[in-house]
Amino acid sequence: MFTHLLVPVDGSEHAKRAVLAAADLAQRSGATLTLMHVLTRSGSLAVPEELKAFSELEHIRITEHDLIVNAGNEILRNAETLARENGVKTCEVLLRTGDPATHITDYVKKNGADLVVMGRRGLGDLAGLFLGSVSHKVAQATDCSCLTVK
Secondary structure, eight states: OOSEEEEEOOSSHHHHHHHHHHHHHHHHHTOEEEEEEEESOOOOSSOOGGGHHHHHHHTOOOOHHHHHHHHHHHHHHHHHHHHHHTTOOSEEEEEEESOHHHHHHHHHHHHOOSEEEEESSOSOOTHHHHHOOHHHHHHHHOSSEEEEEO
């Protein structure tokens, strides 16, 4: 059936349902599951104003970039835990920065995923309504099958 599933995740409820659907498919077919989170921005290397006093008191430097990367890694950890709790044996996680649709389609082309499972609606902003959703862009740009989950 399937050998390699790619699941882009953004922490949304639709992404969680996509992980559950992909975990079921991966378990049934013995497929490898790759979870990907794409940061749409990397954040500055400056310490946010709200954390300056804490930073000075605790002698640690926490930048906006650190906060964004940590949030992305937490989304991936939660998705991986959910996948493994639902029977996935082989699971890899990837954190990228940039345009989500571009990273997803590039990954499919370079790594031979045979199915992309993604939420129909993510945490995208109003721009998604005008520019097109990530799931729509991916479905149009990849040669593999795409499953969108509500």
